[in-house]
Amino acid sequence: MNADQIKDMIAARLSCQHITLEGDGRHWFSTIVSPEFEGKRAILRHQMVYATLGDKMKTDEVHALSIKAYTPAEWAALPK
Numbered sequence: 001m002n003a004d005q006i007k008d009m010i011a012a013r014l015s016c017q018h019i020t021l022e023g024d025g026r027h028w029f030s031t032i033v034s035p036e037f038e039g040k041r042a043i044l045r046h047q048m049v050y051a052t053l054g055d056k057m058k059t060d061e062v063h064a065l066s067i068k069a070y071t072p073a074e075w076a077a078l079p080k
Contacts, residue, residue: 001025001056001061001062002025003021003022003023003028006021006028006030006053006056006062006065007019007021009052009053009054009056010030010032010049010052010053012052013051013052014032014034014036014048014049014052015034015035015036016032016033016034017033017034017035017072017075018031018032018033018075019031019032019033026063026064027063027064027066028062028064028065028066029065029066030049030065030066030067030068031068031070032049032067032068032069032070033069033070033071033072033074033075034069034070034071034072035071035072036048037069037070037071038071042069045067045069046067046069048069049065049067049069050065053065
């Protein structure tokens with residue numbers, strides 16, 4: 001899978017204000033900003049993102065995905 005396909009899968013099932021995805025085709029690093037993360041701990045946020053990929057993680061189409069998941073307020077508070 002390529003970066004655009006993965007981003008499209010995430011955006012189709014999770015309301016995102018921002019998504020970046022970088023990687024080498026097997027190991028991916030993402031930054032995702034979603035209001036759906038509001039009030040949720042990091043582990044649940046990651047599970048929400050993994051769920052958008054369905055079986056792609058299990059079948060090794062996406063081997064590894066590192067996730068930085070922020071609410072819009074958390075994202076806005078980060079130094080730019």
